[in-house]
Structure formats: structure tokens, C-alpha cells
Amino acid sequence: xxxxxxxxxxxxxxxxxxxxxxxxxxxxxVLALSNEIAQLDETNVRFSVDAGIINRLGKELVAxxxxxxxxxxxxxxxxxxxxxxxxxKNAWEEGGExxxxxxxxxxxxxxxxxxxxxxxxxxxxxxxxxxxxxxTRAGKKGIGRFATQRLGNSxxxxxxxxxxxxALKVTINWNEFETDKDLSLIANRIEGVDKxxxxxxxxxxxxxxxxWSDAMIKRVYRYTSELLQPFPLSxxxxxxxxxxxxxxxxxxxxxxxxxxxxxxxxxxxxFLNHALAEIEGYVLDDGQACWSLKSEKLDFNDVLQIGKxxxxxxxxxxxxxxxxFKVHYFIYETSxxxxxxxxxxxxxxxxxxxxxxxxxxxxxxxxxxxxxxWLGLDDSTAQRVILSSHRNFNFFGFVEITDTSGxxxxxxxxxxxxxxxxxxxxxxxxxxxxxxxxxxxxxxxxGRKATTSQSNWEKDEDENPTEKVDQAxxxxxxxxxxxxxxxxxxxxxxxxxxxxxxxxxxEREQEKQFFEQERKRYIxxxxxxxxxxxxxxxxxxxxxxxxxxxxxxxxxxxxxxxAVKDYKDALIKAERLDSNLKSFTTYTSYFDKAISQNVLxxxxxxxxxxxxxxxxEVIANDIKRTKVIYNKPIFHDFDLITVPMHPSEWASILxxxxxxxxxxxxxxxxxxxxxxxxxxxxxxxxxxxxxxxxGIPKQNEEKIFNAFFTTTSAASLGSDDEESLTGTGLGLKxxxxxxxxxxxxxxxxxxxEGFSTTIRIEIPENG
Numbered sequence: 192x193x194x195x196x197x198x199x200x201x202x203x204x205x206x207x208x209x210x211x212x213x214x215x216x217x218x219x220x221v222l223a224l225s226n227e228i229a230q231l232d233e234t235n236v237r238f239s240v241d242a243g244i245i246n247r248l249g250k251e252l253v254a255x256x257x258x259x260x261x262x263x264x265x266x267x268x269x270x271x272x273x274x275x276x277x278x279x280k281n282a283w284e285e286g287g288e289x290x291x292x293x294x295x296x297x298x299x300x301x302x303x304x305x306x307x308x309x310x311x312x313x314x315x316x317x318x319x320x321x322x323x324x325x326x327t328r329a330g331k332k333g334i335g336r337f338a339t340q341r342l343g344n345s346x347x348x349x350x351x352x353x354x355x356x357x358a359l360k361v362t363i364n365w366n367e368f369e370t371d372k373d374l375s376l377i378a379n380r381i382e383g384v385d386k387x388x389x390x391x392x393x394x395x396x397x398x399x400x401x402x403w404s405d406a407m408i409k410r411v412y413r414y415t416s417e418l419l420q421p422f423p424l425s426x427x428x429x430x431x432x433x434x435x436x437x438x439x440x441x442x443x444x445x446x447x448x449x450x451x452x453x454x455x456x457x458x459x460x461x462f463l464n465h466a467l468a469e470i471e472g473y474v475l476d477d478g479q480a481c482w483s484l485k486s487e488k489l490d491f492n493d494v495l496q497i498g499k500x501x502x503x504x505x506x507x508x509x510x511x512x513x514x515x516f517k518v519h520y521f522i523y524e525t526s527x528x529x530x531x532x533x534x535x536x537x538x539x540x541x542x543x544x545x546x547x548x549x550x551x552x553x554x555x556x557x558x559x560x561x562x563x564x565w566l567g568l569d570d571s572t573a574q575r576v577i578l579s580s581h582r583n584f585n586f587f588g589f590v591e592i593t594d595t596s597g598x599x600x601x602x603x604x605x606x607x608x609x610x611x612x613x614x615x616x617x618x619x620x621x622x623x624x625x626x627x628x629x630x631x632x633x634x635x636x637x638g639r640k641a642t643t644s645q646s647n648w649e650k651d652e653d654e655n656p657t658e659k660v661d662q663a664x665x666x667x668x669x670x671x672x673x674x675x676x677x678x679x680x681x682x683x684x685x686x687x688x689x690x691x692x693x694x695x696x697x698e699r700e701q702e703k704q705f706f707e708q709e710r711k712r713y714i715x716x717x718x719x720x721x722x723x724x725x726x727x728x729x730x731x732x733x734x735x736x737x738x739x740x741x742x743x744x745x746x747x748x749x750x751x752x753x754a755v756k757d758y759k760d761a762l763i764k765a766e767r768l769d770s771n772l773k774s775f776t777t778y779t780s781y782f783d784k785a786i787s788q789n790v791l792x793x794x795x796x797x798x799x800x801x802x803x804x805x806x807x808e809v810i811a812n813d814i815k816r817t818k819v820i821y822n823k824p825i826f827h828d829f830d831l832i833t834v835p836m837h838p839s840e841w842a843s844i845l846x847x848x849x850x851x852x853x854x855x856x857x858x859x860x861x862x863x864x865x866x867x868x869x870x871x872x873x874x875x876x877x878x879x880x881x882x883x884x885x886g887i888p889k890q891n892e893e894k895i896f897n898a899f900f901t902t903t904s905a906a907s908l909g910s911d912d913e914e915s916l917t918g919t920g921l922g923l924k925x926x927x928x929x930x931x932x933x934x935x936x937x938x939x940x941x942x943x944e945g946f947s948t949t950i951r952i953e954i955p956e957n958g
Contacts, residue, residue: 245340245368256401256941258872259338261414263291263394268418268440270295271323272391275440277411279455280447283889284402289342291394296323297352298392303359303381307336307348324437329418340365344398353390357383401941404889405455408444410938412456414873415442416539419458438554462536462587465528466519470588470629472497474514474621478507482625488527489636497625499617508621510599510614511592516622518546518588520629522580530931537584544584546622550592550600550609557607559589565608566623577627579634590622770812794835796957799869799876800826806845819856819863827870832957833933840929847922848880848950855884855948866943875953879940886947892939896927930954 253259260277267275272295280288298306319328339346344365351358361381368377387393418440445452454460468486483494498506521528523537546566547559557563564570564583572582594600599614609615748769755761803824814821849865856863864883869876887895923937930937935954942949 241370241372245337245365246370253338253341255872256342256403257407257410257414259341260289260291260411262338264411264415264442265329265418267291267293267295267392267442268326268415269321269328270297270392271321271326273438273440275442277408277442277444278447278452279403279408279445282399282403282446283448285399287399287403289394289396289399291396292388292391293393294388294391297355297390298350298359299352299355300359300381303348303350303361308361308379326437339363339394339396340368341400343396343400345396347395347397348392349384349387349395350392351386351388351390355386358386360384402889404892405446406893406938407940408446408455409461412442412444412461413535416535417542418442419539419543461532462539463519465521465532465536466587467522467527468520468629468633469517470520470626471517472515472622472625474508474511476512478509478512479505480508480511480621480625482629484629484632486633486636489633491632491636495628497621497628499620501624508617510612511617511621513593514590514618514621516546516588516590516625518586518626520626520633521585521587523585531936534931534934540584540587544587546583546586547589548592548609549589550594550602555602555609566619566626568623568626571627577630579630579639581627581630586626590618592618794837796835797833797838797841799831799833799878802841802845803867803869803878806841806849810849817853817863819853819865822864822866825866825868827868831869831871831876833876833954834957836933836954844926844929844952845880847926851922852880852882852884852948855882855886857884859883859885859947861885861947864946866946868943871956872953874956875935876956877954878952879943879949880952881943881946881949883946884948886942887939895939896923896937 253262264275264277270293272293275291275293278288278290278292280290282289320326321328346363346365348361348363349358359381360383361379363379419442441458443457444455446455447453467488468484468491470482470484472480472482474480478499479496480498481494481496483492485492496504498504499508500506521536521540523533525533528536542561545559545561545563548555548565558565566583568581568583568586571577572580592600599612600609600618602609748765752762752765752769755765803826807821807824810821852865853863861883864881866881868879868881871877927937930952933954935952937950937952940949940951
């Protein structure tokens with residue numbers, strides 16, 4: 192045996208020597224021969240790595256493709272990028288392409304080989320702070336490369352540093368990483384190519400494993416919300432600001448279907464388009480100041496002057512010149528913002544809301560940081576003189592100061608703010624008064640009392656806004672007619688005014704029709720909820736009464752089974768009666784418990800294990816009867832505890848999902864499979880409910896949570912109450928309302944393997 196081993200070793204050494212002596216050495220062959228020689232070492236053993244680990248780690252470390260993309264965005268942030276752009280090309284279905292471009296530092300050859308290409312790289316452990324902007328790194332250590340494998344079948348990396356003359360390009364085919372191959376023997380070609388950008392990294396992920404809906408793309412944006420700084424700086428200021436303090440980080444997501452990119456989500460779409468108003472101010476070179484208020488929601492756009500003297504708007508500021516500010520104003524009310532959008536923006540605003548200061552293009556700290564109230568907006572809110580919301584977190588914005596001489600505005604020696612001189616006092620006065628003036632004007636436009644001293648304010652409860660608008664249009668129409676009769680207008684001007692009025696009438700009529708439809712929809716929804724609430728009370732009474740008879744039923748059935756034990760057919764029917772009664776008893780006890788808990792209105796942290804186990808016990812007999820396969824629930828973690836909730840609410844949630852799944856399975860004529868998975872992910876606990884029914888079309892994935900959206904046809908006029916109430920389209924709407932009331936989220940996600948639909952519920956974890 193030893194001779195045979197020695198002969199093999201000698202042969203391998205000879206092959207290795209011959210290969211090394213070649214002018215064009217095959218380094219892959221050298222590595223393979225070296226590995227074979229090492230395996231013949233009789234005194235030492237070494238770990239080896241199977242190439243299949245890449246596939247396993249990709250699936251295990253990155254369970255969802257939204258998480259995978261968010262990790263790649265975080266990697267761009269860690270590379271000190273100020274902007275990252277993501278292009279989803281032909282990505283509605285699997286097989287498309289995802290291109291991710293950032294303007295970060297890029298990678299050198301050494302960083303690419305010993306960082307990205309090295310499993311379990313220690314770079315982020317040794318360097319937890321980024322080199323250019325001193326950012327605390329956000330990406331999970333080493334997960335980025337597995338994220339790309341999770342997303343598609345191949346990856347192309349093109350990276351370039353500012354100092355390099357060329358870019359480095361590597362293409363990786365993840366399908367080559369098969370089980371039973373040695374990981375170290377799979378080579379990926381690296382080559383130098385022309386630089387595509389000044390610095391940064393481009394990732395091109397081809398042959399995407401799954402399709403991407405717009406809703407999924409928007410979720411990635413939300414998953415990286417802690418990185419975002421939605422401050423609307425001009426391009427000039429952004430460029431200047433890159434030279435010093437962290438200018439912030441932006442991400443934009445595009446869909447490319449016909450060669451052109453259509454923005455799906457960015458800071459403008461996610462934040463700024465939802466602002467109630469945009470407030471902007473200027474101080475001219477002569478000291479004259481003005482501010483403007485623009486609001487599409489309130490149909491207002493005007494410019495007003497402001498003076499140093501409150502009583503004289505023509506009075507001029509003495510020390511501030513060429514000052515510009517711009518803020519976006521938000522009021523966090525459901526009447527002004529969609530519920531989920533409002534929660535998202537508020538979560539960002541609490542950390543990053545406020546007004547920043549930039550001097551000669553550079554950020555000046557600490558203005559605009561959390562807890563910094565340099566404009567006194569939080570103090571003003573606390574005084575309750577101005578009633579409208581105007582805390583720092585109601586605003587996202589900036590002030591730009593141009594002071595090249597450094598005479599008027601200079602930073603303290605500690606770099607913690609500007610000197611508190613006359614110029615600074617004027618700056619605060621101008622910006623603060625402009626913002627507060629706009630807030631008061633907005634309150635007036637909304638028909639709200641603006642200040643506590645506003646004595647002439649009285650809301651007319653009987654006044655109909657629609658009638659007011661119609662009356663105003665009619666008054667204008669009469670004025671035009673009157674002026675024409677007096678000869679004040681020529682025919683051309685009169686015709687122009689008449690044309691404008693006609694447009695107003697048509698638009699108003701369209702609005703009236705729309706609001707009437709919305710009003711009817713809400714009335715229908717409220718009426719249906721009232722019916723369901725009443726039905727819930729009836730069910731509660733019914734369950735309470737039925738419980739009194741159950742013990743007697745149980746005794747009678749046992750007697751009956753004993754009496755007919757010698758008669759096979761009769762015994763079978765008695766056994767079936769016993770089984771049905773047990774199912775009925777389980778249902779009544781479950782709902783009795785749910786109703787009694789709801790009556791107490793006690794909120795408590797809930798364990799998903801107990802919730803699912805209780806539900807499983809209740810549906811056990813129904814599962815047997817319908818012959819649906821209810822797979823054993825999967826729990827990925829222990830102690831899956833939600834924030835305090837009503838225990839009864841989970842009965843509504845799970846039964847709605849269960850009944851919808853059964854309908855989908857029936858429509859699909861499928862075998863009937865249901866699976867529930869639970870776990871923990873980034874501060875939330877989740878439930879994923881999957882079935883193999885007829886599925887949900889991509890275009891309906893968001894609509895299914897709207898009131899009255901249903902795939903069940905309407906009941907006939909002669910139907911009973913139960914049939915009429917089934918399939919109203921309110922089930923998932925009610926579930927969504929319950930979940931969002933706890934700052935949770937429900938959405939359709941990529942179906943689990945072997946299933947056609949997976950609905951995911953995320954609830955904040957009890958902290």
C-alpha cells in the first residue's frame with residue numbers, strides 16, 4: 192500500500208514540476224495537482240470545501256429575494272456610495288436581468304480577490320467604519336455574494352477605483368458550483384476592460400430565478416430605509432458636499448421593459464411626492480426676502496414677501512444675502528397620506544426629519560440632526576400658540592448659505608455649529624418665520640384653526656365644500672357675463688375666460704362623480720362591517736347557548752354507540768355523529784375563547800407557536816373531511832413573540848386565509864396542500880401561509896387587500912345570509928387593517944416551492 196502511495200506521489204510531483212516549467216503555466220492545473228498531493232499526506236488532514244456549499248448558503252442565508260437585493264444596496268452604502276441605481280430589465284417573470292450601479296469607492300484587484308471572492312471575509316470585522324464618510328457599515332458580514340447567487344444564475348462584476356486606469360471585470364456562473372466539485376478548483380475569469388464610470392461598482396445579475404412585481408421592488412426600498420436621507424439638495428450642492436461630510440445616500444429603482452427605464456421608487460416617489468406642501472425661501476443680494484408656498488393637494492401656489500420688521504414686509508435684512516431654503520412639509524394624517532406610506536415616512540422622519548444647513552456647499556453640523564431644534568419648531572409646538580403640526584419631524588429640508596468671505600457665517604473652533612452672531616440670528620428669524628407663516632396659511636387653506644388667538648375662526652358644520660366650489664364657479668361665470676355686457680372685456684378675452692370656466696365645470700363634474708363613487712364605496716363598506724359586527728354578537732350568543740347542550744349530546748351519543756354496537760351500519764353512523772360533534776365542540780370552544788378574550792380587550796404579547804397550534808387543533812376535523820393536505824407547520828425560531836395584540840384577532844386572520852386557500856384549491860382542482868411557516872426577520876416575526884390553489888395574478892397582488900375585491904361571484908337574490916356574506920371581499924381588507932394597526936404588513940410574496948400562492952404577514956417583534 193505504501194509503495195502504491197509513493198508511486199502516485201512521485202507521479203504527481205513529476206506532473207506538477209512539468210507544469211511549472213511550462214512557459215504558459217496552467218495555474219488551475221497547478222492548484223489541482225497540489226490538492227491531490229496534499230491528500231496523500233499521511234500525518235496531516237485538511238478541511239476541503241464542496242462547491243455545492245455556495246448553493247446551500249445562498250438559500251439558507253438569504254431566504255427571500257427582497258432581502259437579497261437590500262443586502263446589495265447596503266453593500267453600496269458601505270462602499271461610501273452616495274447613489275445606487277437598480278435596473279430591473281424584463282423582470283416581471285423569471286429569466287430577466289438586474290443591474291445595480293453605485294458610485295462608491297470601487298474595488299482594487301486585491302480587494303476583489305481577498306474581499307468579495309473570499310468566503311467569510313474579515314474585512315467588515317477589521318474595518319467596521321467606512322474610509323471616506325466614516326459610516327457604520329450596514330451590510331451583514333459576507334452575505335452579499337450569496338445574495339447575488341440567490342437572485343440569478345450568473346453574475347458579472349465590473350468595478351473601478353478613482354485611481355485605476357481600467358476597470359476589472361469578473362463573470363461568475365453559479366451553475367458551475369455543483370455538489371462533488373472542489374470549490375477551490377472552480378476558476379472565474381478576471382480581465383481588464385475600459386472604465387464605464389469614474390469610480391464605483393456595477394453588478395449585472397442575469398437569468399433571474401424569480402419575477403419581480405412593483406410591490407416587491409418597493410419593499411426593498413423600505414428594507415433599506417435606515418440608510419436613506421431624503422433631503423432635496425440641488426445637484427451643485429451634492430457635488431460640492433461629496434468633498435466633506437457624508438452627503439447622504441440615495442437609491443433609485445427602475446423597470447426596463449422597452450429599452451427605457453421607468454422609475455418605480457426613489458426619494459421623490461417614496462417621500463417628496465407625498466408632501467402636503469413645498470415651502471421655499473430666498474434672500475436677494477439687496478436683503479429683500481420672500482417665501483413661496485406650493486401645494487398641489489391644496490391647489491395653492493403663491494409667493495409672499497417677508498421683512499426683517501414683522502410690520503413691514505418691505506424692510507430688508509442687513510446681514511444675510513443670497514440665502515436659499517427649501518423644505519417639504521408633512522402632516523401625518525390618514526386623510527392626507529396612505530396608511531402604509533405614512534408609517535414609512537414617519538419612521539424615517541423621527542430619525543432624519545428636520546432642516547439641515549449647508550455653507551458654501553458643505554454640511555454644517557449639528558443642524559438637522561436628531562434632537563437638534565435650531566429653528567425652535569419643537570419648542571413652538573409645545574407652546575401651543577400655533578395649533579397646526581410643525582415639529583422638526585414634519586419637515587425634510589435644507590438651508591443653503593453662500594458666504595465665501597467667511598465674515599458673516601463662520602463655524603466655531605469645535606466645528607459644532609455657527610457663531611451665534613447677528614447674521615445667524617437673522618438666518619434663524621427668516622427661515623423660522625417663513626416656515627411658520629406657511630404652516631398658518633396651510634391651516635387656513637384646510638379650514639382649520641391656525642392659532643389659539645384666532646378669534647374670528649368659526650367652522651360652518653353645515654357648509655358643503657362641493658357646494659362652495661360650485662357656487663364659486665357660478666359666481667365667476669356670472670361676473671364674466673356681466674363684464675361682457677358692460678363692455679369691459681373684448682370678445683377674445685371673454686371667450687378665453689369662458690373656456691377656462693367650462694374646463695373648471697367639466698373637471699368639477701368629474702371630481703363630483705369620483706367622490707360620489709368613493710362615498711358610496713365607503714358607505715357600503717361601513718354597512719357591511721356593521722352587519723358583520725352584528726353577526727359577531729349573534730355568533731357570541733349562539734356559542735354561549737350551544738355550550739349548555741353539548742354535555743347532554745355527548746352522553747346521548749355514548750349511549751347510542753353502546754346500544755347499536757352489534758349493528759355495523761348503525762354504529763358507523765353513530766361514530767360519524769360523534770366525530771362531527773367533536774368538530775363542532777372544538778369550533779365552539781375556539782370561538783368562545785376568542786370572543787371572551789376580545790370582550791376583555793386585553794392586549795398581550797402572543798407566541799406564534801401557540802397561535803398556530805390552537806388553529807391547527809380547530810381545523811383538524813375539517814381537514815380530514817375535505818381531504819386537504821395540511822403540512823406540519825415549520826417554525827424557524829423559538830420564542831416568536833408579537834407585540835401586544837388581541838388574541839381574538841388571530842382567529843379572523845387565520846380563518847380568512849384558510850377559507851380563501853380552500854376556495855383557491857377547489858377552483859384549481861388541485862390535490863390540496865396548505866403549509867404555514869413562522870420565523871423571525873429584522874425586528875419582525877412572520878407567518879407565511881401557502882397553498883397550491885389557482886394562484887393570484889401579478890396585477891392583482893395588491894388589489895386583493897382592497898375592500899370588496901373578490902374572486903367569488905355575487906350571491907343570488909334568494910341566497911341565505913351565510914352565502915351572501917361569504918366572498919364579500921372584506922376578509923383580506925379586515926386582516927390588513929388589523930395587521931397595519933400594529934405597524935405590521937401583509938403582502939403576496941414569491942410562492943414556496945410546490946405552491947402557487949404564499950401570503951406573508953409581518954408583525955413587530957415584542958421588544
